[in-house]
Amino acid sequence: MHPRRVKLLAGVVFFVTVVCFLRSSSFSLLPSAKSRFPYTQEHCPAKPPQPSLVPPHREGFDWRTIETHYPVQSFAQLPKRTKNSLPRIQFAFEEEESPLYHELVRKRRQAAVRAAFVRCWTSYKHRAWMKDELQPISGGSKTTFGGWGATLVDSLDTLWIMDLKDEFEEAVSAVTQIDFTPEGEVNMFETTIRYLGGLLAAYDLTDCKDSRLLEKAMELGDMIYASFDTPNRMPITRWNSVMAAKGEKQSAAANGIIAEMASFQLEFTRLSQLTGDMRYYDAVVRVSNVLEEQQNRTKIPGLWPVGIDVQTPDLTQGNLFTLGGMSDSAYEYLGKTYQLLHGGGPTGQQYKKMYTAAMNAITTHLLFRPRTPNKADILMPNSIRVEGPLLLPDHTAQHLACFAGGMLTLGGRLFDNATHVLLGKQVTDACIWSYRHAPNGIMPEVFTMQACPSLAPCEYDHGRSCRWPGFEAVGDARYGLRPEAVESVFYIYRVTGDNGYQDLAWDMFQAIDSRSRTALANAAIGDVMKLGDQLELQDSMESFWLAETLKYFYLCFAEPDVLSLDKWVFNTEAHPLRLD
Numbered sequence: 001m002h003p004r005r006v007k008l009l010a011g012v013v014f015f016v017t018v019v020c021f022l023r024s025s026s027f028s029l030l031p032s033a034k035s036r037f038p039y040t041q042e043h044c045p046a047k048p049p050q051p052s053l054v055p056p057h058r059e060g061f062d063w064r065t066i067e068t069h070y071p072v073q074s075f076a077q078l079p080k081r082t083k084n085s086l087p088r089i090q091f092a093f094e095e096e097e098s099p100l101y102h103e104l105v106r107k108r109r110q111a112a113v114r115a116a117f118v119r120c121w122t123s124y125k126h127r128a129w130m131k132d133e134l135q136p137i138s139g140g141s142k143t144t145f146g147g148w149g150a151t152l153v154d155s156l157d158t159l160w161i162m163d164l165k166d167e168f169e170e171a172v173s174a175v176t177q178i179d180f181t182p183e184g185e186v187n188m189f190e191t192t193i194r195y196l197g198g199l200l201a202a203y204d205l206t207d208c209k210d211s212r213l214l215e216k217a218m219e220l221g222d223m224i225y226a227s228f229d230t231p232n233r234m235p236i237t238r239w240n241s242v243m244a245a246k247g248e249k250q251s252a253a254a255n256g257i258i259a260e261m262a263s264f265q266l267e268f269t270r271l272s273q274l275t276g277d278m279r280y281y282d283a284v285v286r287v288s289n290v291l292e293e294q295q296n297r298t299k300i301p302g303l304w305p306v307g308i309d310v311q312t313p314d315l316t317q318g319n320l321f322t323l324g325g326m327s328d329s330a331y332e333y334l335g336k337t338y339q340l341l342h343g344g345g346p347t348g349q350q351y352k353k354m355y356t357a358a359m360n361a362i363t364t365h366l367l368f369r370p371r372t373p374n375k376a377d378i379l380m381p382n383s384i385r386v387e388g389p390l391l392l393p394d395h396t397a398q399h400l401a402c403f404a405g406g407m408l409t410l411g412g413r414l415f416d417n418a419t420h421v422l423l424g425k426q427v428t429d430a431c432i433w434s435y436r437h438a439p440n441g442i443m444p445e446v447f448t449m450q451a452c453p454s455l456a457p458c459e460y461d462h463g464r465s466c467r468w469p470g471f472e473a474v475g476d477a478r479y480g481l482r483p484e485a486v487e488s489v490f491y492i493y494r495v496t497g498d499n500g501y502q503d504l505a506w507d508m509f510q511a512i513d514s515r516s517r518t519a520l521a522n523a524a525i526g527d528v529m530k531l532g533d534q535l536e537l538q539d540s541m542e543s544f545w546l547a548e549t550l551k552y553f554y555l556c557f558a559e560p561d562v563l564s565l566d567k568w569v570f571n572t573e574a575h576p577l578r579l580d
């Protein structure tokens with residue numbers, strides 16, 4: 001060895017020894033960027049930390065210290081995890097070799113989705129940094145969800161997954177500057193799924209190494225937890241945080257919405273798993289107990305209506321049932337929370353029972369077979385209204401309800417029911433059908449279809465003419481950059497391994513991206529049922545475009561072990577939480 005190298009080597013060895021000594025002793029001579037928070041770890045904890053983690057003292061408003069009006073006497077504890085209790089979800093891709101040509105196509109598509117993301121992200125960074133949303137036409141910004149930087153937090157994990165690590169680092173530094181101060185009335189459902197889900201997923205993706213993210217998640221978790229301080233410990237989902245901060249008493253709404261009451265389970269369960277602080281888990285156990293207790297007492301046993309009284313609580317009076325907006329994630333979270341708990345304990349079994357009862361009612365009441373000119377083998381979710389003894393179905397398709405394809409597919413694997421996997425495929429195919437047969441290749445937000453008398457195939461009624469066969473009446477012709485259809489395509493592809501779905505995803509991506517593109521980013525489309533080269537665009541890009549829609553497109557073209565469904569569970573804003 002060259003003498004100079006030897007010298008250099010000796011120097012390095014000495015330096016490393018000193019560093020190791022300093023690190024292992026209790027000296028804190030080496031300043032670390034993260035030393036403020038003591039919970040830097042090598043990996044995510046296999047079991048909840050004991051004693052539970054406490055966030056360090058910080059400047060600014062502290063939600064942990066506000067007075068509790070209705071204290072909890074004893075906290076539910078997370079069930080012990082049983083090993084390998086979950087069945088395999090994904091198709092065995094590793095046993096197949098894909099031809100070189102497919103690989104090239106896949107990578108080219110993946111790069112195109114990533115480029116679309118980068119374009120939007122760059123515009124957000126330059127024009128709307130730390131604001132909730134970029135306005136993709138005017139280049140302005142909007143405050144829509146508390147003003148804490150919804151797009152910033154919602155995009156963190158997509159940055160990581162797309163391997164934009166410098167951008168991720170820059171975004172995390174910005175996140176540490178967010179102050180969850182009282183803000184007037186806040187939508188706690190959106191705050192939970194977008195912000196808390198976003199922080200937890202980003203933390204999980206760093207394998208729990210970047211404790212700045214956990215610190216922020218705990219800070220926000222404490223704010224959300226304060227909205228459960230009601231006489232019956234049910235959440236206030238449209239919460240006046242300023243009143244709460246002043247110490248005023250509040251109670252849950254008499255006119256509540258089921259999805260808002262019942263979509264905290266994944267985020268709060270994960271927060272308790274990561275911190276050992278059982279307040280969060282306890283809060284959602286109380287909600288789940290109410291769901292279970294009243295599930296068979298509603299006007300359609302097995303389902304919960306959209307409108308509920310959270311104050312009493314009474315979930316049995318409402319007469320409108322749907323898989324679409326305002327209900328969706330209440331059903332979605334049943335199977336997924338079971339998965340996050342690895343099916344463990346009485347709570348795991350409770351979610352399984354609720355899932356099974358709900359899916360049985362859904363397959364009986366909330367799906368219909370649309371009449372289409374090509375007699376397509378598809379099933380669409382519908383809504384149903386109960387009037388006295390009558391059940392009045394409304395065959396209105398909603399883009400929002402397209403998530404149900406993924407829910408049934410995942411649930412079918414989790415609970416070993418092949419019928420659910422098939423139903424999930426038929427629902428997903430109905431959404432794909434709507435994309436393919438709409439004039440611009442994009443499904444509108446809301447439209448009615450002709451329904452067959454049963455779930456069996458039937459003839460299309462050619463006597464009833466409408467301009468676009470299959471689309472009877474279009475109630476809302478917008479496309480708001482929504483993810484639900486590609487979300488379900490992603491699940492079907494990962495579960496069945498059928499790469500025909502990659503081609504369908506690519507068609508959807510091209511239609512959406514080419515029609516919604518602005519000079520800066522992508523914008524909501526005013527009317528997708530219009531023909532023409534230039535569709536009217538709206539100056540809006542919701543944070544879910546970067547958090548969900550582009551992430552699911554990207555994952556359709558990623559290697560199947562990127563965010564494998566056997567290792568991660570996605571919240572309703574596409575934020576992946578770690579299962580192992």
Ligand SMILES: *[C@@H]1O[C@H](CO)[C@@H](O)[C@H](O)[C@H]1NC(C)=O
Nearest residue numbers: 292293294295296302353357
């Ligand atoms: C609701 O009904 C279903 C099927 O009828 C049953 O399996 C389930 O245990 C019931 N749930 C409750 C809470 O009684």
Ligand SMILES: *[C@@H]1O[C@H](CO)[C@@H](O)[C@H](O)[C@H]1NC(C)=O
Nearest residue numbers: 359360363416417418419420
């Ligand atoms: C699968 O689900 C369907 C509909 O929900 C139900 O009727 C059937 O009994 C289930 N099959 C099994 C094997 O659990």
